[in-house]
Amino acid sequence: MIKTPASGAASRSHDAEPVVARTVTELRTTVAGWRREGLTVGLVPTMGALHAGHLSLVAESLATCDRTIVSIFVNPKQFAPGEDLDSYPRTWDSDLAALREAGAHAVFAPLPAEMYPAGHATTVSVSGLTDCLDGIARPGFFDGVATVVAKLFLQAGADRAFFGEKDYQQLLVVRRMAADLDIPIAVIGCPTVREADGLALSSRNAYLSAPERAKAPRLHAEMQTAARRIRSGDGDVSAACADAVAALQADGFGPIDYIELRDAETLAEVTAMGAEARPARLFAAARLGETRLIDNIPV
Numbered sequence: 575m576i577k578t579p580a581s582g583a584a585s586r587s588h589d590a591e592p593v594v595a596r597t598v599t600e601l602r603t604t605v606a607g608w609r610r611e612g613l614t615v616g617l618v619p620t621m622g623a624l625h626a627g628h629l630s631l632v633a634e635s636l637a638t639c640d641r642t643i644v645s646i647f648v649n650p651k652q653f654a655p656g657e658d659l660d661s662y663p664r665t666w667d668s669d670l671a672a673l674r675e676a677g678a679h680a681v682f683a684p685l686p687a688e689m690y691p692a693g694h695a696t697t698v699s700v701s702g703l704t705d706c707l708d709g710i711a712r713p714g715f716f717d718g719v720a721t722v723v724a725k726l727f728l729q730a731g732a733d734r735a736f737f738g739e740k741d742y743q744q745l746l747v748v749r750r751m752a753a754d755l756d757i758p759i760a761v762i763g764c765p766t767v768r769e770a771d772g773l774a775l776s777s778r779n780a781y782l783s784a785p786e787r788a789k790a791p792r793l794h795a796e797m798q799t800a801a802r803r804i805r806s807g808d809g810d811v812s813a814a815c816a817d818a819v820a821a822l823q824a825d826g827f828g829p830i831d832y833i834e835l836r837d838a839e840t841l842a843e844v845t846a847m848g849a850e851a852r853p854a855r856l857f858a859a860a861r862l863g864e865t866r867l868i869d870n871i872p873v
């Protein structure tokens with residue numbers, strides 16, 4: 575279901591055009607002005623091509639912080655060679671219109687050379703949480719994410735940052751990074767926004783052809799089936815996951831990178847769910863044609 579953001583348009587707190595900052599200096603000057611007024615600041619990092627999932631994070635920030643910055647930066651360091659860096663959707667005009675309508679106060683949209691000037695040589699790498707799932711399926715991805723998000727946190731100096739549970743492993747990695755580097759920011763996770771048919775909203779859904787779009791909700795449906803079996807205590811986690819993989823392959827998905835049950839905090843593999851079990855989530859990544867879909871649900 576497309577959920578309207580918690581406070582949605584109602585949280586629109588001003589009619590002013592968002593400040594567009596292209597440089598770190600412009601961003602810091604804007605935030606310093608707010609700080610002098612004693613205002614709290616929220617940050618919503620994105621790669622643009624904004625949809626209702628992104629806007630739910632913006633609404634949460636607007637509802638809980640005095641000022642909201644949305645960053646739009648297609649981060650080259652989180653794309654491997656051969657991935658979709660060049661074709662990633664870039665929709666600046668409609669993104670800015672959506673953020674104006676939502677009531678965001680500032681948009682930080684740096685060029686790659688502003689974020690990674692010549693000579694940039696530092697990578698932030700989080701171990702442990704990145705040893706599974708997309709950490710294996712997309713080597714280097716989380717180093718790119720941790721590096722750019724650490725920079726955004728230090729550049730913006732916000733009080734709170736908002737991330738989607740849609741990218742649940744990323745949320746945990748970013749939270750770990752901020753804690754380990756003593757960056758004084760609260761990392762807030764927000765629920766996944768879905769289409770009415772269950773498909774998680776994603777900028778990459780734009781790549782799906784009409785027949786692929788019709789098939790795409792099968793991923794969430796098979797995950798729910800597996801989650802129900804696991805919850806019902808028929809117990810065999812690996813059989814439930816293997817059956818979901820087989821069903822998706824029969825539907826024309828493939829390759830399936832993973833369908834796995836993992837601890838919701840540590841991402842340790844969970845092989846059985848008993849009454850005493852800690853919170854777990856089912857994670858999936860599968861290709862449909864040229865598009866890689868990911869999703870996760872609580873079990």
Ligand code: AMP
Nearest residue numbers: 620621622627737738740741766767775
């Ligand atoms: P991206 O632009 O894909 O890097 O995503 C920017 C932020 O939006 C990340 O924190 C994502 O987890 C979040 N996000 C993306 N899709 C959704 C969604 N369907 N529901 C909630 N948050 C989302």
